[in-house]
Amino acid sequence: MEDVPSNANEHCPGTQSEQAGKASSCAAIAEIGEKLSTVKHKILVLSGKGGVGKSTFSAHLAHALASDVTKEVALLDIDICGPSVPRIMGLEGEQVHQSGSGWSPVYVEDNLAVMSIGFLLGSPDDAVIWRGPKKNGMIKQFLRDVDWGELDYLIVDTPPGTSDEHLSIVQYLSATNEVSLQDVRKEIRFCQKVKLPIIGVVENMSGFVCPKCKNTSQIFPPTSGGAEKLCADLSLPLLGKVPLDPRIARSCDEGRSFLNDIPESPAAQAYQKIVQHIQDYCSNREAEQSTT
Numbered sequence: 001m002e003d004v005p006s007n008a009n010e011h012c013p014g015t016q017s018e019q020a021g022k023a024s025s026c027a028a029i030a031e032i033g034e035k036l037s038t039v040k041h042k043i044l045v046l047s048g049k050g051g052v053g054k055s056t057f058s059a060h061l062a063h064a065l066a067s068d069v070t071k072e073v074a075l076l077d078i079d080i081c082g083p084s085v086p087r088i089m090g091l092e093g094e095q096v097h098q099s100g101s102g103w104s105p106v107y108v109e110d111n112l113a114v115m116s117i118g119f120l121l122g123s124p125d126d127a128v129i130w131r132g133p134k135k136n137g138m139i140k141q142f143l144r145d146v147d148w149g150e151l152d153y154l155i156v157d158t159p160p161g162t163s164d165e166h167l168s169i170v171q172y173l174s175a176t177n178e179v180s181l182q183d184v185r186k187e188i189r190f191c192q193k194v195k196l197p198i199i200g201v202v203e204n205m206s207g208f209v210c211p212k213c214k215n216t217s218q219i220f221p222p223t224s225g226g227a228e229k230l231c232a233d234l235s236l237p238l239l240g241k242v243p244l245d246p247r248i249a250r251s252c253d254e255g256r257s258f259l260n261d262i263p264e265s266p267a268a269q270a271y272q273k274i275v276q277h278i279q280d281y282c283s284n285r286e287a288e289q290s291t292t
């Protein structure tokens with residue numbers, strides 16, 4: 001994404017008249033490219049269906065990355081029809097402020113910023129049912145008008161499936177994002193089609209580890225061979241498996257990081273291992289980019 005301002009026209013192929021028609025969209029892409037040129041890594045979190053733990057994972061990825069106080073981290077929630085990030089991050093009722101240089105995100109820590117449509121709603125229960133173009137406009141505004149500052153990581157929590165929001169975010173962030181996936185062949189095909197590098201797959205709610213005897217029980221038997229088979233079939237890394245732990249929901253409902261609450265639990269350790277893979281991936285990319 002760092003190169004968007006200089007090659008914005010590459011994103012606007014077509015005849016002259018088609019290009020004129022796309023001019024405003026290209027201008028937005030260029031503007032967003034300029035705005036986000038100070039973001040080192042943009043990580044999209046995708047899932048095939050709702051309720052698989054994508055927002056929970058995004059929030060814990062943000063917490064874990066921000067535990068290194070030398071890193072600047074931001075979490076952007078573009079699940080416009082069901083934003084759950086404010087609750088999980090303990091920010092319900094917070095509002096976004098306008099500053100001279102745009103909207104100021106809400107800070108959980110000095111180095112952890114959060115932006116969500118939830119901050120713009122009157123009440124957490126307000127339903128937001130917007131059609132594609134309006135959603136697209138809001139995503140554009142989030143990327144262009146939020147004063148993110150210099151960031152090491154921008155994590156984007158997306159809605160389930162592959163919808164208008166996905167097409168918008170991919171278009172606006174251009175082709176150099178990184179993706180962590182939960183679930184799902186359809187999303188993988190989507191990423192491959194739009195040429196997004198895939199960091200790997202996370203299997204969530206993978207077995208239940210009994211807190212007493214530490215036995216693992218398979219509550220939801222894996223379909224189609226589970227994440228291992230999916231990753232083997234598609235030559236993708238399996239970043240890790242997070243077991244089911246009801247204490248995760250409790251920490252999230254109270255707006256706290258489960259990683260801080262019960263760091264020794266198998267689920268917290270699984271999250272940490274996955275985060276380590278993501279950090280390694282990002283460091284390798286940085287090293288590659290500095291040599292090209």
Ligand SMILES: Nc1ncnc2c1ncn2[C@@H]1O[C@H](COP(=O)(O)OP(=O)(O)OP(=O)(O)O)[C@@H](O)[C@H]1O
Pocket residue numbers: 047049050051052053054055056057079082084159160204205206242243244245246247248249250252267
């Ligand atoms: N490993 C886990 N063990 C137990 N509960 C979990 C786990 N991961 C997530 N949950 C719980 O599952 C529920 C759904 O999680 P979450 O809201 O993160 O899903 P989602 O995929 O983002 O859903 P949506 O896309 O509909 O917003 C939440 O109550 C969350 O606390």
Ligand code: SF4
Pocket residue numbers: 210211212213214215
């Ligand atoms: S494995 Fe089942 S029966 Fe044994 S201690 Fe754990 S929850 Fe109880």
